[in-house]
């Protein structure tokens with residue numbers, strides 16, 4: 362724990378005066394002044410927001426690569442829509458107060474007077490999203506091998522560290538939209554948490570937080586977060602648990618190729634039966650030890666418990682991931698690879714704790730199935746589990762359902778007291794290229810649906 366708190370202290374650079382606690386450190390962290398850009402400056406830096414600089418499109422607008430300061434600074438400019446003005450203001454407010462090495466930090470912003478919107482200027486991440494790395498074997502024109510086990514654990518640990526830092530800050534931040542597409546990979550191969558449009562800063566009993574309707578992305582959203590008063594940092598822990606299952610299995614949070622499509626309903630019963638190997642992505646070349654898979658799966662299952670209070674907090678998750686990372690680094694395969702590639706490693710403190718959990722399946726509303734299995738450190742992966750996994754994968758087609766965001770209407774067409782679900786259906790087709798199978802996103806559709814808080818939340822699981 363000594364390592365943890367020390368690491369978090371130094372890793373979180375808090376710009377927020379609320380968060381600067383003189384008792385914690387004598388020297389407050391250096392403040393990075395927020396830059397206010399002129400529109401013309403950003404237009405020039407993005408080649409007039411040209412297609413060549415286009416990086417991607419989210420539910421709040423388009424993102425462009427910008428070359429600033431005579432080529433010395435690469436940035437990503439988020440050009441948002443009028444409808445998402447409140448989320449942009451929220452993102453600026455939070456990111457101007459909090460910085461972290463595993464976050465996509467804010468550089469500045471610009472007010473576009475003509476379109477009555479703001480443009481966000483954030484750090485440029487050159488290596489795409491974790492979602493792409495997990496789910497697409499190709500990126501651009503070059504064939505990419507599936508993410509190695511070590512990279513998966515490294516990214517999970519980095520995001521866990523960022524999230525722990527946010528939750529334990531003097532004025533805590535709850536992200537509310539943890540998902541693999543909100544995790545970007547920087548030029549050094551580090552994972553960074555992005556997209557703070559739905560994040561909330563403050564203590565959970567603050568009036569403003571208590572008045573904010575639930576929000577998140579379907580598939581990752583905590584089913585016990587039904588009303589503003591239900592908000593706790595444990596909702597992020599739930600989403601992180603889904604992310605862990607996604608990282609281990611390589612399947613989407615909601616994936617129609619699987620039965621059941623929801624990763625929790627699919628993974629927790631497998632874990633309950635001790636079929637940890639069946640949960641592990643068979644594309645991982647150097648298969649991790651069954652003990653490492655089991656540890657991670659048990660932690661993921663604990664994170665998605667239906668009772669929020671029973672979920673671990675992020676400090677515990679960080680410790681677990683450090684242990685798993687250490688296990689990977691101690692494996693002979695990893696040592697061989699490290700010698701060959703010169704891949705650096707982080708120092709980790711290993712805390713050996715005996716994990717005993719009693720998991721509950723999280724399913725629609727109050728319908729929850731009690732799990733009987735108690736996982737212990739000594740559980741092993743049954744041989745038939747691996748066979749089973751192969752069968753699951755062979756039956757895999759490529760249709761997938763993307764996330765549905767619950768929160769303020771991105772198109773601004775709905776009354777304030779309603780919650781809007783935007784369902785983006787991503788239909789993917791597999792086609793064979795000359796060099797092998799490749800996934801292609803062939804269709805992306807948005808549908809806005811208005812629901813009351815309860816209706817939406819109960820339908821999510």
Ligand SMILES: Nc1ncnc2c1ncn2[C@@H]1O[C@H](COP(=O)(O)OP(=O)(O)OP(=O)(O)O)[C@@H](O)[C@H]1O
Pocket residue numbers: 416417418419420421422423424437439465483484485486487489490542543545555556766
């Ligand atoms: N800082 C960045 N550096 C490089 N590319 C980025 C950066 N931020 C976003 N992108 C690219 O732009 C795309 C859209 O990002 P954005 O944050 O607007 O939406 P999203 O998170 O993908 O979707 P949603 O807003 O619906 O959650 C991302 O998928 C990514 O490819």
